[in-house]
Amino acid sequence: MERNRTTLRLQDVATEAGVSIATASRSLSGAPGVSEAVAERVREVARQMGYVANVHARSLAAGTSRSVGLVVHEIGDPYFAEIATGVLRVGAREGLTVQICHTGRDSERELDQIRMLVANRVGAIVVAGSGFVDPALQAAAKSDLQAYRAAGGRVAVIGRHHLGVDAVLPDNVGGGRAVAEHLLDLGHRRMAIATGSRQLTTIVDRLAGVAEAFAGAGLDFSGVPVVEAEFTRAGGKLAAERILADHPEVTAVLALNDDMAIGILSVLRARGIRVPEQVSVAGFDDVTVAQDLAPSLTTVRLPMVDMGEQALELALRDPAVRPRRRVAGADLVVRDSTAPPPA
Amino acid sequence: MERNRTTLRLQDVATEAGVSIATASRSLSGAPGVSEAVAERVREVARQMGYVANVHARSLAAGTSRSVGLVVHEIGDPYFAEIATGVLRVGAREGLTVQICHTGRDSERELDQIRMLVANRVGAIVVAGSGFVDPALQAAAKSDLQAYRAAGGRVAVIGRHHLGVDAVLPDNVGGGRAVAEHLLDLGHRRMAIATGSRQLTTIVDRLAGVAEAFAGAGLDFSGVPVVEAEFTRAGGKLAAERILADHPEVTAVLALNDDMAIGILSVLRARGIRVPEQVSVAGFDDVTVAQDLAPSLTTVRLPMVDMGEQALELALRDPAVRPRRRVAGADLVVRDSTAPPPA
DNA sequence: AGAGTACCAGAAAGCGCTTACGAAAGCGCT
DNA sequence: AGCGCTTTCGTAAGCGCTTTCTGGTACTCT
Numbered sequence: 001m002e003r004n005r006t007t008l009r010l011q012d013v014a015t016e017a018g019v020s021i022a023t024a025s026r027s028l029s030g031a032p033g034v035s036e037a038v039a040e041r042v043r044e045v046a047r048q049m050g051y052v053a054n055v056h057a058r059s060l061a062a063g064t065s066r067s068v069g070l071v072v073h074e075i076g077d078p079y080f081a082e083i084a085t086g087v088l089r090v091g092a093r094e095g096l097t098v099q100i101c102h103t104g105r106d107s108e109r110e111l112d113q114i115r116m117l118v119a120n121r122v123g124a125i126v127v128a129g130s131g132f133v134d135p136a137l138q139a140a141a142k143s144d145l146q147a148y149r150a151a152g153g154r155v156a157v158i159g160r161h162h163l164g165v166d167a168v169l170p171d172n173v174g175g176g177r178a179v180a181e182h183l184l185d186l187g188h189r190r191m192a193i194a195t196g197s198r199q200l201t202t203i204v205d206r207l208a209g210v211a212e213a214f215a216g217a218g219l220d221f222s223g224v225p226v227v228e229a230e231f232t233r234a235g236g237k238l239a240a241e242r243i244l245a246d247h248p249e250v251t252a253v254l255a256l257n258d259d260m261a262i263g264i265l266s267v268l269r270a271r272g273i274r275v276p277e278q279v280s281v282a283g284f285d286d287v288t289v290a291q292d293l294a295p296s297l298t299t300v301r302l303p304m305v306d307m308g309e310q311a312l313e314l315a316l317r318d319p320a321v322r323p324r325r326r327v328a329g330a331d332l333v334v335r336d337s338t339a340p341p342p343a
Numbered sequence: 344m345e346r347n348r349t350t351l352r353l354q355d356v357a358t359e360a361g362v363s364i365a366t367a368s369r370s371l372s373g374a375p376g377v378s379e380a381v382a383e384r385v386r387e388v389a390r391q392m393g394y395v396a397n398v399h400a401r402s403l404a405a406g407t408s409r410s411v412g413l414v415v416h417e418i419g420d421p422y423f424a425e426i427a428t429g430v431l432r433v434g435a436r437e438g439l440t441v442q443i444c445h446t447g448r449d450s451e452r453e454l455d456q457i458r459m460l461v462a463n464r465v466g467a468i469v470v471a472g473s474g475f476v477d478p479a480l481q482a483a484a485k486s487d488l489q490a491y492r493a494a495g496g497r498v499a500v501i502g503r504h505h506l507g508v509d510a511v512l513p514d515n516v517g518g519g520r521a522v523a524e525h526l527l528d529l530g531h532r533r534m535a536i537a538t539g540s541r542q543l544t545t546i547v548d549r550l551a552g553v554a555e556a557f558a559g560a561g562l563d564f565s566g567v568p569v570v571e572a573e574f575t576r577a578g579g580k581l582a583a584e585r586i587l588a589d590h591p592e593v594t595a596v597l598a599l600n601d602d603m604a605i606g607i608l609s610v611l612r613a614r615g616i617r618v619p620e621q622v623s624v625a626g627f628d629d630v631t632v633a634q635d636l637a638p639s640l641t642t643v644r645l646p647m648v649d650m651g652e653q654a655l656e657l658a659l660r661d662p663a664v665r666p667r668r669r670v671a672g673a674d675l676v677v678r679d680s681t682a683p684p685p686a
Numbered sequence: 687a688g689a690g691t692a693c694c695a696g697a698a699a700g701c702g703c704t705t706a707c708g709a710a711a712g713c714g715c716t
Numbered sequence: 717a718g719c720g721c722t723t724t725c726g727t728a729a730g731c732g733c734t735t736t737c738t739g740g741t742a743c744t745c746t
Contacts, residue, residue, distance in 0.1 A: 081418055081421070081424045085417070100443050115395065289576070
């Protein structure tokens with residue numbers, strides 16, 4: 001936006017209201033030290049004139065900014081879209097603007113985005129999405145975030161640990177255990193797992209839960225095929241095709257997120273394989289569309305919108321006691337896509 | 344973020360590099376007037392020290408800001424999530440941060456958000472989503488946006504007209520005509536329309552297209568039931584129930600967006616009504632999940648990601664020739680959810 | 687050789703706001 | 717009346733950067 005002499009300055013409303021610029025500033029920001037009568041008059045004049053403060057000047061002078069950053073892998077992914085919904089909701093409530101950054105599931109990009117947010121002096125940063133397992137990246141992200149906090153910034157992460165900051169952690173392990181147990185309880189003994197990159201902590205956790213379920217049932221997990229592909233619908237399709245080709249005997253496919261599960265459902269349908277009669281399919285996340293699919297998807301419910309809200313609230317709250325964690329439940333939701341294996 | 348004496352200032356870099364602050368500024372921003380050798384040295388020093396410029400100071404001094412705003416109804420809605428993907432993509436390419444604002448489909452909120460973005464001195468604003476038909480709101484939004492443009496701001500809107508600014512306009516009328524013709528061609532004569540609020544220009548256009556198709560076929564459109572509900576999956580379910588109750592004779596339901604169509608599909612399945620054998624269903628938008636539903640959804644493809652990209656590009660480009668429009672195609676995609684009516 | 691011409695770098699004036707700090711005024715008390 | 721206290725408001729000093737303007741070199745041209 002070009003410089004522009006026509007924009008109202010605080011000085012203009014101060015003059016108009018017959019007070020000093022300092023008084024005007026205090027009146028508008030609600031700071032103490034000005035009588036209510038004067039403050040109200042100034043506010044009224046400002047409203048009349050249509051004055052809006054320049055956030056840059058304000059942030060520069062005050063050293064604080066009324067905006068927060070949200071880092072997501074991919075906003076088109078319903079998982080992140082729902083988290084963003086939560087973050088935007090409390091942002092709106094608190095009068096904060098939120099900057100959304102894409103990582104495109106690229107760890108370098110993620111670091112860049114965090115640095116950009118720090119440069120932008122946002123008041124808080126919420127990092128959503130699974131972290132990268134790579135220790136070097138972990139360390140880099142951690143040190144950036146720590147420096148930011150040391151400089152007074154607020155941080156919260158969603159679904160990743162080891163970063164030494166406030167976190168809201170979905171119970172990925174418990175969720176993974178729950179779905180796997182469900183499938184096992186139904187009698188499935190030949191199943192395959194479709195997953196995204198195991199470089200992501202989220203996936204590591206979910207897999208760990210699945211392994212626990214096998215162990216708990218006294219079954220061997222090491223032989224279970226785990227097919228890795230993109231953590232998207234397209235990835236799900238690819239995984240489904242590989243599973244069908246390499247392990248045609250499976251009676252259940254457990255996808256580690258719903259998007260992949262949807263892709264899998266789509267491939268099975270195209271192949272004329274009936275779900276759940278011939279093959280059961282389960283997902284993870286409970287994106288809102290999961291219940292409206294045909295068949296509706298058995299999955300693990302993660303309260304994404306809540307998690308987004310909580311993360312920002314956590315970041316905003318007094319940073320005295322740190323780091324704090326909030327665990328979000330991960331409850332199994334049984335729907336129509338799972339059933340006992342064919343006899 | 345609290346004020347913080349430990350943050351590096353440009354002065355620090357300048358001192359370290361042995362130049363003046365002015366030279367340092369020019370070196371880092373790539374402005375002319377400094378020899379390449381010196382500039383490179385300054386950049387190197389800055390990198391070494393880990394200096395990042397304070398955007399607020401920069402924006403205040405330069406009067407321009409490296410950030411843009413995006414106004415959407417609801418980021419959880421896949422339509423908007425995909426548009427956001429496009430906007431974020433070109434934002435990242437151009438080194439711009441993007442602030443996303445929710446309107447929650449509330450016209451007052453929309454105005455507030457636009458004003459907030461203006462106050463934030465963002466470099467450009469992209470307003471996505473259908474506009475409100477209400478002339479007072481139209482006028483208010485229009486005047487705000489015009490004032491912003493007069494002050495040097497860049498604006499582009501997606502899918503709404505009459506705002507006198509750059510626009511990328513999906514061919515809602517043509518798309519509406521195309522799906523309706525498709526249904527008519529299949530032989531459907533008793534159909535119902537499920538739509539969101541007719542207060543939105545997008546919907547008005549889509550309906551107009553549908554009406555055109557009827558007129559073109561020499562059929563009467565006035566008697567066709569148009570059921571209005573929320574423009575969401577939940578709204579689709581509600582609409583479906585109303586249609587089933589009030590017009591059980593329909594052989595096709597045309598939803599004016601995919602989200603509603605998904606809700607409709609869900610209700611029909613729950614009622615044991617087979618799609619497309621008994622009832623055909625068509626949607627609008629072609630959200631990415633549409634092709635993976637069961638049955639896959641016949642719909643109108645809108646290039647949402649493209650539209651997002653184009654909108655920001657349009658806004659960013661030289662504002663000399665204004666306003667410009669870009670029309671995005673709206674092509675019928677026939678899939679499995681539509682078929683001739685039962686005999 | 688002297689003057690004109692680039693080119694480069696530094697000093698300094700802001701950008702519009704917040705916020706010490708201090709002045710002025712009103713109050714109750716001795 | 718005079719003292720100190722509180723409350724209210726104004727003056728002015730920045731916040732960290734960009735950018736104009738000016739001065740100083742190193743050239744080239746006549």
